[in-house]
Amino acid sequence: MTTIQGRIESDYIAAYKAKDTVRLAVLRHLKTAAKNREVEILRPLTDDDFLEIIARQIKQRRESLEQYEKHGRTDLAAVESAELAVLQDYMPTALTxxxxxxxxxxxxxxxxxxxxxxxxxxxxxxxxxxxxxxxxxxxxxxxxxxxxx
Incomplete structure (x- = not known):
């Protein structure tokens, strides 16, 4: 089984080659957040650490999406929604x-x-x-x- 970090790296390269700008931007932000967290805690990140980072990113996207919809900014809401979908691919299956x-x-x-x-x-x-x-x-x-x- 590959780690979340390994999956993110391989997906990043694939998105770069495919010129998938949304996925590329999300993964770039995710890699940056992971690197910052790694520097902060002074050790390599575990899969649980990555899940926390992804969950934080998802929460930020949901809050932004809510605000954009509230203020009628459908253009920005669509971007946040697309980014949210990419992030959710990396989370375990949610409980019903x-x-x-x-x-x-x-x-x-x-x-x-x-x-x-x-x-x-x-x-x-x-x-x-x-x-x-x-x-x-x-x-x-x-x-x-x-x-x-």
């Missing part, structure tokens, strides 16, 4: 709403969470078990709703 709900129910039982004050325990367990496979905002809302009932 039903799978997320089942995981939350199981983790609430395992951690013994009683109410909203135990939300941190459940979110931490969810992150350990399913890192990069769920939207943090949706998961947070689901955990809060589950613990409030």
């Amino acid at each position: 709403e039903a799978e997320l709900a089942q995981a939350i129910d199981r983790l609430v039982a395992e951690t013994g969470a009683q109410g909203p004050k135990d939300m941190g325990k459940v979110m931490q367990a969810l992150t350990l078990a399913y890192k990069g496979r769920y939207d943090g905002k949706k998961a947070s809302e689901a955990v809060r709703a589950r613990l409030s009932s």
Whole structure:
């Protein structure tokens, strides 16, 4: 199995040769963010580190997309949407709403969470078990709703 870094490198070269400007730009930004993170933590990056970087980039694109749509900038929203699609190719398969709900129910039982004050325990367990496979905002809302009932 190849690493995420290896896949990014090979896809970068392929995008360069194919003159795929969107994919090339996204991968260039991703490589730069990875290099900066590597310098920051003073060690080579693991696949988990790459997933964190990609997740951060996805979050930025979603926030930008939301703002562009809110202000009627469909041209910029289309660019963000295309870049978001490229980034999502590198993330593991996302949990469905039903799978997320089942995981939350199981983790609430395992951690013994009683109410909203135990939300941190459940979110931490969810992150350990399913890192990069769920939207943090949706998961947070689901955990809060589950613990409030």
